[in-house]
Amino acid sequence: MNVSLKWLSTLVDIKGMDPDDMAETLTVDGIPVEHVIRPGSGIKGVVTGKILSVEKHPDADHLLVCQLDVGEEEPVQIVTSASNVKVGQIVPCALHGAHVPAAHDNKAPGGLRFEDIKIKACKLRGVKSAGMICSLGELGMDDNLFPSLNKEGILILPEDTPVGEDIHKLYDLDDVVYEMELTANRADCFSMIGMALETGAIFRKKVSLPEIAVKEEGAPIEGRASVHIENPKFCKRFCGRLLENVKIGRSPEWIENRLRSNGIRPINNVVDAANYVMLEIGQPLHTYDYDKVAGHSLTCRFAHEGETIVTLDGQKRDLTPADLVIADGDDKAACVAGVMGGLDSEVTNETKNVFLEAAVFDSASIRRTSRRLGLRSEASGRYEKGINPARSEMAINRICQLLEEEGAAATAKGMLDEYPVKAEPQIIKTTVDRINDYIGIHMPKEQMIRILEDLYFKVEEDNGTLTVTVPEFRLDLDGMPDLAEEVARVYGYKNIPITTPWSAIAKGTMSKEQNAIFRVTDALVADGLSEVVNYSFMDKKDLEKLNFPWGHKVYNAIPIMNPISEEYPDMRTTLLPGLMHTLVYNLSQKNEEVAIFESGHVYQPKELPLTELPYEYELFSGLLCGSPEEAGYPNKGRKYDFFDVKAIMEDVLAALGVRDYDIRRSAYPVFHPGISADFVKDGKVLMSFGQIHPAVTDKWDIKKEIYGFVIFMPHILKLMDETIDYTRIPKFPASSRDLSLLVPAKFTNDEVEDIIRKAGGKHLELLRLFDLYQGEQVKEGYKSMAYNLTFRAEDRTLTDKEVDGWIDKIVKALDKEGITLRA
Secondary structure: OEEEHHHHOOOEOOOOOOHHHHHHHHHHOOOOEEEEEOOOOOOEEEEEEEEEEEEEEOOEEEEEEEEEEOOOOOOEEEEEOOOOOOOOOEEEEEEEEEEEEEEEOOOOHHHEEEEEEEOOOEEEOOEEEOEEEOOOHHHOOOHHHOOOOOOOOOOOEOOOOOOOOEHHHOOOOOOOEEEEOOOOOOHHHOOHHHHHHHHHHHHOOOEOOOOOOOOOOEEEOEOOEEEEEOOOOOEEEEEEEEEEOOOOOOOOHHHHHHHHOOOOOOOOHHHHHHHHHHHHHOOOOEEEEHHHOHHHEEEEEEOOOOOEEEEOOOOEEEOOOOOEEEEOOOOOEEEEOOOEEEHHHOOOOOOOOEEEEEEEEOHHHHHHHHHHHOOOOHHHHHHHHOOOHHHHHHHHHHHHHHHHHOOOOEEEEOOEEEOOOOOOOOEEEEEHHHHHHHHOOOOOHHHHHHHHHHOOOEEEEEOOEEEEEOOOOOOOOOOHHHHHHHHHHHHOHHHOOOOOOOOOOOOOOOOHHHHHHHHHHHHHHHOOOEEOOOOOEEOHHHHHHOOOOOOOHHHOOOEOOOOOOOOOOEEOOOOHHHHHHHHHHHHHOOOOOEEEEEEEEEEEOOOOOOOOOOEEEEEEEEEEEOOOOOOOOOOOOOOOOHHHHHHHHHHHHHHHOOOOOEEEEOOOOOEEEEEEEEEEEOOEEEEEEEEEOHHHHHHOOOOOOEEEEEEEHHHHHOOOOOOOOOOOOOOOOOEEEEEEEEEEOOOOHHHHHHHHHHHHOOOEEEEEEEEEEOOOOOOOOEEEEEEEEEEOOOOOOOOHHHHHHHHHHHHHHHHHOOOEEOO
16 A cells, blocks of 8 residues: 555644654554655656747758747747647646656667656757657656546646646655555555554644535435345445436546555546545445446345356456355346446446445455456455444445535435444453563553553553553454554554563473484484375275285274375375385386385374374384495495395484394284394384385385385384493404304204303403305204304403303303304
8 A cells, every 4th residue: 555645644744744754663663664655756847838839840840849938037949849739738848957757768668768867958950949848758657547648749738737837746746655565454554544543643643534524415315225235244334325416527636646646547536536535444435327236226145156247347257156246136246346346337427326335345255256356456455454344434425525525426315234243342451560561661551541542542540450442443453462562562662671581491302202203314314215205194905005914903094084185095004105105106217226214103093983082103114125325336236135124223223222122023014024023122013124025016016126114113212212322442452253153943043142142251242143054065954153253351451261261161052052163
């Protein structure tokens, strides 16, 4: 919205105030001024002149020599190329030393070059010229906003324009205009009266609002017209009036100038008056040709399915049942409510009687319709922000008053008014101390009450307790905090001392679960995996493709009432379906080196249908395919194997501080039963990992070996140890030995290592299996297992004799179990 200070000065006493200082204060106090515009700032030394004579140039066929009265003692001579000049015309003259903001240039866009153009007296083909007669474009004026003026060639001013007048005094070019950047909550300021009330309160200036009175000379409107509301929820108020014996013509210049300050093109006195009242009071109005409205009846309703309307711009619009319309007596849409009128009931030069509408429509409905139709206007913008129903009567009476004063219409007696639910005034109860504490100041109650009353609040005070009645035009207030903000902004934010409020500030920390998730994520990323994010939904059909047997708990999934698509009808109970789809997509795009993981919640209902919230917990899952190394020399291009995924899982447990866990064969159905394992502690499976079952890869049509893992975070969180574990760098060297053993096939690696550790004693620092073999060179029922053993003492260097003694002890312990050294 634009605010003309000339117009504003008729409503509030701002005489002598600096426009830039005003703009700064308004902005600081919550009424932001985006730009301060001075329409005539590029014009200097341009005056009006009357053409006394026009003669042909003696040496140029396309030039004319004009003598003009510009209010000086002697006429001035100006040579022009304009062909539309005639004796007696009033035109703008830029004399020697004048400045204009534009010049004609065929090479520039629109034929005008905008810059500071200085006018000098000169000779044109030997004839003296004292300056230039100006066109509308050369003065930087938008020709769309001046429909009544000549736009071809020289600007021809009205015949009654004074001679020798500075052009700034015409069309309010000496005005200052604020381009406001108002927030949507301050709908009350989207009008000149609203801005006047706000300006008067902030600067403590007297406000003088127009006195509105309607003569009502015509016959009563009752029985000759009617208005109706179908659904009060979407139309809070609907007022109607009838203007008779209307004379369509131009508006007074002062109304046209005020419309132009807001970029609104004058059309005719009736439409201009409606636009003027919208800017002045904030209530959009609509005008209908009374004689073209069927049944002289208007009803606010929703459009019917398949209903259409031809709007004022001549376009046929398809309406939906979500669009509010104003229908006539034949139940035909005559207007798209709050957006644009219909062509059939348009006010034209032949109109004799006008049916006026002032209504308050639902903001959300107007916003949806306006956006869907691509129609944005001053009226729709105001409806979207909210209109005050209390001002509908004021607005419809104001337009009648304006047209009566112009002698352009007579007003029928009475006003139609459908007002089903009148808004009750909002009352806020608080105390002076609460407002002061909220702001952080110590304002006397007298000053606080004065500020509120300046803002048109009604205040009753009783021993520090305030009962505040909010004015009807302030739709944005709700409770004490909003009231305190009003006091603070008028008091001045710059006057509020900067203090640090007391608060029991606690150091921000992550929960144990958050810390664990970050640690696992960092460990996986460090091992070369990329994190992906999939939907929290799945299809149970994918669970069967993952080899889960029917009856497994993962099938106990929550169905979604309104799934985003048929592919995702259920809440996920495992992360693997989403990961498999991501893997398949990457392989189809020829990305054959895939190492991905996902973290997220899965949802396990306690029973179906749901009667309470499901059990929701965190999982990590991942898939590995291809090679862990980049292709090319010197890498050998080896593929991921079981030991790669096992090492990754060990890194995760190390990052979480989980120790002393066991490893066993995995029974997780997604994994190959012979190439998979679980890490287990205290009877709980911490993670399952291994090669994806061949039956799974077949069902997903994958021709490669895939490895994967599932990390059960609820089990791990209970074992997580955030203590930093470290040991000093050893001062003494270690001593290593290798043992190659012939082991009965019934023994597992864990069992063999347990025997060695018990016999090895406290100085056995490290035990590692580095070879396993079964084949022709090993007798049936046995396997060859080779271990590396490292011994170290903290207080001395070990001797060979000490180490050999421990090795003998280990060998004897193994021999008791039938495990012997290989020859």
